[in-house]
Amino acid sequence: MPDPVPERTPVLALEGVSKSFGAVRALRDVSLALYAGEAHALAGENGAGKSTLIKTLAGVHRPDAGTVLLDGVPVVMHGPADARDAGVAVIYQEPTLFPDLSVAENIFVGRQPRRSLGRVDHRAVATAAAALFQRLGVDLDPGRPARGLSIADQQLVEIAKALSFQARVLIMDEPTAALTGSEVARLFGVVRALRAGGTAVLFISHRLEEVFALCQQVTTLRDGALIASEPVAGLTEDDLVRRMVGRDLDELYPKAHSDVGEVALGVRRLTREGVFTDVSFDVRHGEIVGLAGLVGAGRSEVARAVFGVDRWDAGEVRVDGRPLRPGAPSLAMSAGLALVPEDRRAQGLVMGMSVARNINLTGLGGTSRAGLMNRAAERSRAADWAVRLQVKYARLADAVGTLSGGNQQKVVLAKWLATGPRVLIVDEPTRGIDVGTKAEVHRLLSRLAADGVAVLMISSDLPEILGMADRVLVMHEGRLVAEIPRAEATEESVMAAATGRTRSAA
Amino acid sequence: MTMTAKPAPAPAPSGAAPGGGLLDRVLKVRELAIAVVLVLMLLATQLDNSAFLSEQGIKDLLLNATILVLVGVGQATVVITRNVDLSVGSTLGVTAFAAGEFLRGGGNPLLAVLIAVALGAGFGVVNGLLVSLGQVPALVVTLGTLYIIRGLDSIWFGSRQITAADLPAGFVSFGRDGLGALPYLAVLTAVVLAAAAYYLRNYRSGRDMYALGSSPEAARLAGVPVRRRILAAYVLCGALAGLAGALYLARFGNVDSGTGSGYELTVVSAVVVGGVAFTGGSGSLYGAALGALLLTSINSVLPSIGVSSVWVQAIDGTLLLLAIAVDRVVALRVAAVLRKRAAQTRSAHHD
Numbered sequence: 031m032p033d034p035v036p037e038r039t040p041v042l043a044l045e046g047v048s049k050s051f052g053a054v055r056a057l058r059d060v061s062l063a064l065y066a067g068e069a070h071a072l073a074g075e076n077g078a079g080k081s082t083l084i085k086t087l088a089g090v091h092r093p094d095a096g097t098v099l100l101d102g103v104p105v106v107m108h109g110p111a112d113a114r115d116a117g118v119a120v121i122y123q124e125p126t127l128f129p130d131l132s133v134a135e136n137i138f139v140g141r142q143p144r145r146s147l148g149r150v151d152h153r154a155v156a157t158a159a160a161a162l163f164q165r166l167g168v169d170l171d172p173g174r175p176a177r178g179l180s181i182a183d184q185q186l187v188e189i190a191k192a193l194s195f196q197a198r199v200l201i202m203d204e205p206t207a208a209l210t211g212s213e214v215a216r217l218f219g220v221v222r223a224l225r226a227g228g229t230a231v232l233f234i235s236h237r238l239e240e241v242f243a244l245c246q247q248v249t250t251l252r253d254g255a256l257i258a259s260e261p262v263a264g265l266t267e268d269d270l271v272r273r274m275v276g277r278d279l280d281e282l283y284p285k286a287h288s289d290v291g292e293v294a295l296g297v298r299r300l301t302r303e304g305v306f307t308d309v310s311f312d313v314r315h316g317e318i319v320g321l322a323g324l325v326g327a328g329r330s331e332v333a334r335a336v337f338g339v340d341r342w343d344a345g346e347v348r349v350d351g352r353p354l355r356p357g358a359p360s361l362a363m364s365a366g367l368a369l370v371p372e373d374r375r376a377q378g379l380v381m382g383m384s385v386a387r388n389i390n391l392t393g394l395g396g397t398s399r400a401g402l403m404n405r406a407a408e409r410s411r412a413a414d415w416a417v418r419l420q421v422k423y424a425r426l427a428d429a430v431g432t433l434s435g436g437n438q439q440k441v442v443l444a445k446w447l448a449t450g451p452r453v454l455i456v457d458e459p460t461r462g463i464d465v466g467t468k469a470e471v472h473r474l475l476s477r478l479a480a481d482g483v484a485v486l487m488i489s490s491d492l493p494e495i496l497g498m499a500d501r502v503l504v505m506h507e508g509r510l511v512a513e514i515p516r517a518e519a520t521e522e523s524v525m526a527a528a529t530g531r532t533r534s535a536a
Numbered sequence: 537m538t539m540t541a542k543p544a545p546a547p548a549p550s551g552a553a554p555g556g557g558l559l560d561r562v563l564k565v566r567e568l569a570i571a572v573v574l575v576l577m578l579l580a581t582q583l584d585n586s587a588f589l590s591e592q593g594i595k596d597l598l599l600n601a602t603i604l605v606l607v608g609v610g611q612a613t614v615v616i617t618r619n620v621d622l623s624v625g626s627t628l629g630v631t632a633f634a635a636g637e638f639l640r641g642g643g644n645p646l647l648a649v650l651i652a653v654a655l656g657a658g659f660g661v662v663n664g665l666l667v668s669l670g671q672v673p674a675l676v677v678t679l680g681t682l683y684i685i686r687g688l689d690s691i692w693f694g695s696r697q698i699t700a701a702d703l704p705a706g707f708v709s710f711g712r713d714g715l716g717a718l719p720y721l722a723v724l725t726a727v728v729l730a731a732a733a734y735y736l737r738n739y740r741s742g743r744d745m746y747a748l749g750s751s752p753e754a755a756r757l758a759g760v761p762v763r764r765r766i767l768a769a770y771v772l773c774g775a776l777a778g779l780a781g782a783l784y785l786a787r788f789g790n791v792d793s794g795t796g797s798g799y800e801l802t803v804v805s806a807v808v809v810g811g812v813a814f815t816g817g818s819g820s821l822y823g824a825a826l827g828a829l830l831l832t833s834i835n836s837v838l839p840s841i842g843v844s845s846v847w848v849q850a851i852d853g854t855l856l857l858l859a860i861a862v863d864r865v866v867a868l869r870v871a872a873v874l875r876k877r878a879a880q881t882r883s884a885h886h887d
Contacts, residue, residue, distance in 0.1 A: 150738050
């Protein structure tokens with residue numbers, strides 16, 4: 031590893047660390063060094079061991095072999111509190127907030143400013159939280175409870191939390207997945223300032239352009255093993271992808287031609303008060319329609335209403351010409367609708383249940399006889415779909431929670447594809463999953479469209495929208511503001527509509 | 537709604553609360569609602585029966601509530617950490633008897649109370665260790681200790697009884713007298729309540745209890761010493777059940793091995809009626825105390841308006857369901873408000 035100052039001691043380092051969970055070897059002899067004032071990227075597909083590595087640095091996991099070095103001295107961290115005391119701040123991929131506590135308290139749990147007699151200084155807590163939000167340029171009321179915050183806002187609270195203690199090491203696991211462009215820019219500004227101030231940064235993102243924008247050094251993991259640790263300068267995105275997947279990607283956006291048929295999903299003037307207004311669009315058989323917009327524009331809410339999870343106040347939804355009843359997901363399902371939700375942990379899966387059971391949740395009618403579940407039918411249905419989607423699992427009976435993010439997402443997809451949907455709504459189908467799985471998901475969506483399924487794809491990933499969609503619908507502040515055909519859809523035209531700069535009404 | 541428009545007020549009005557704002561207003565409203573129900577009920581009864589709120593009447597209401605409030609404060613602390621302690625009834629029984637035995641042998645009354653508290657705290661340690669180390673649901677663990685402690689009670693005391701005649705006169709009168717309408721026991725209870733509530737609100741370890749009840753996993757990641765906090769909540773709960781045992785002895789003077797049987801369920805209902813969510817992380821000790829006061833007051837109200845006491849349990853149960861229904865409705869309303877507010881922020885941001 032070429033190092034400008036050879037004698038520098040890393041602030042935090044791993045040396046020859048291995049960690050296994052049961053039969054799964056999550057990390058194998060991995061070393062990593064984080065230096066003060068340097069942003070270090072951690073690259074790798076999902077399941078490569080990135081999360082385990084972070085949790086080892088954060089004191090959540092203790093390595094089976096190898097050592098954690100703090101300022102060059104081996105340390106044993108007994109828990110997250112030890113890491114915190116050592117100055118390690120972690121922003122986890124899934125926000126870990128306390129829904130009942132105020133946003134300000136969430137930031138300062140266990141570290142509240144105190145006044146005389148060790149009492150918590152509530153006013154200082156609120157002021158400090160407000161100051162942090164100001165520094166991040168965020169409009170959030172520190173006094174409101176964390177319950178009901180959007181994922182983006184939750185992520186911002188996590189970031190504020192990490193900033194709140196003058197961390198020597200800042201670890202960020204996919205902090206930008208839910209953020210808008212301007213929020214990402216602001217976050218990067220803050221991170222650069224911290225780095226300039228001597229903080230060591232470990233950064234994980236599936237958006238490779240962010241890795242190149244922010245980091246000087248990159249370490250790549252594959253299947254728990256260290257592939258390379260090298261300076262970012264001189265690398266290309268292709269180089270990085272090749273290291274991560276161990277092969278060249280044929281194509282990330284394999285859009286196949288398909289014949290567009292009749293209208294499958296018709297939405298007319300759909301309104302849910304305070305959430306979205308007057309939304310009308312069609313999705314035809316064989317078509318992939320992208321639904322773009324900033325986080326909070328109301329895209330997921332429209333999907334939830336169409337599927338019947340939330341009620342709508344006015345408007346109409348038709349599937350193959352037949353109107354749907356509001357607020358009735360089971361009727362929507364029998365009409366041929368499927369919704370792969372945005373938050374797979376909370377909405378898509380029962381984490382403690384087996385892979386087989388999760389896949390079968392949508393088909394209990396088909397695999398049971400006289401009200402009793404037929405295990406054999408269940409197993410074969412699950413095995414069938416798990417194989418078709420190439421889900422990597424040890425046994426079908428394993429809890430879904432033990433799978434990596436990408437594989438979890440495949441299980442959610444399997445669960446819904448097993449219903450044989452005529453209309454498939456996917457909400458952020460590839461968020462937080464690795465490049466390899468992403469390409470597989472795209473191929474799958476493309477194949478489904480070719481088979482005549484109408485696909486509505488909500489995504490914050492612009493290249494994905496542009497690469498996969500036949501038409502792009504754009505929402506802005508609860509309204510559908512643009513419909514752009516594939517040929518005219520560019521990053522500029524979609525972003526202009528999404529930020530409300532143009533109003534070429536749909 | 538920008539941050540600059542809403543700085544934390546420097547000379548803020550009384551009782552700056554954690555975080556302030558919406559969260560706290562909702563909690564306050566929840567407690568206020570119970571208080572309003574309570575006051576309306578008492579006033580209505582007074583109109584019907586003018587002797588009801590006499591000096592003695594008020595004193596009885598307060599005396600009746602003290603023991604339930606004390607145990608409720610401990611229970612609420614445990615429930616806030618997303619656990620439960622079903623052994624409080626047994627603890628109350630055995631500590632009351634232990635204090636009584638000590639006094640019958642000529643012991644010092646103050647020491648007797650301390651013994652009861654220490655014994656209760658000891659049971660709290662057992663419960664707390666089993667729950668925090670065993671990673672077993674608290675419901676099951678404390679159901680086990682409920683029977684074990686009750687069993688010890690029976691083995692130890694058998695069919696013996698303690699009556700007021702066995703106790704020093706000063707101890708008994710402490711349990712019955714007071715400053716005018718204000719019984720000594722109520723004063724003691726109020727002090728304990730205020731101290732515990734102040735602790736939960738203003739100390740890091742108290743805030744930790746709310747945090748870990750709200751999300752145990754997040755608490756672990758945030759470095760909250762989860763086990764120690766759960767243990768502390770159980771010790772507090774046990775100690776208060778012990779104190780309640782000693783006061784029970786002072787108030788009623790009459791204890792046998794069945795004392796406190798089934799009391800745990802009354803306590804749990806008081807806590808839930810008082811707005812402490814069974815899912816942890818929310819509610820306040822004052823709410824729990826008001827819930828206890830409401831439940832015990834119903835017991836006094838019904839006879840004085842001529843309703844048979846056979847109705848009491850059914851009414852308590854209805855109240856419990858009503859409280860949960862109200863909580864649910866309030867939660868939905870708050871969600872709607874937050875949603876609307878978010879929409880406003882969004883459009884304001886756009887301007």
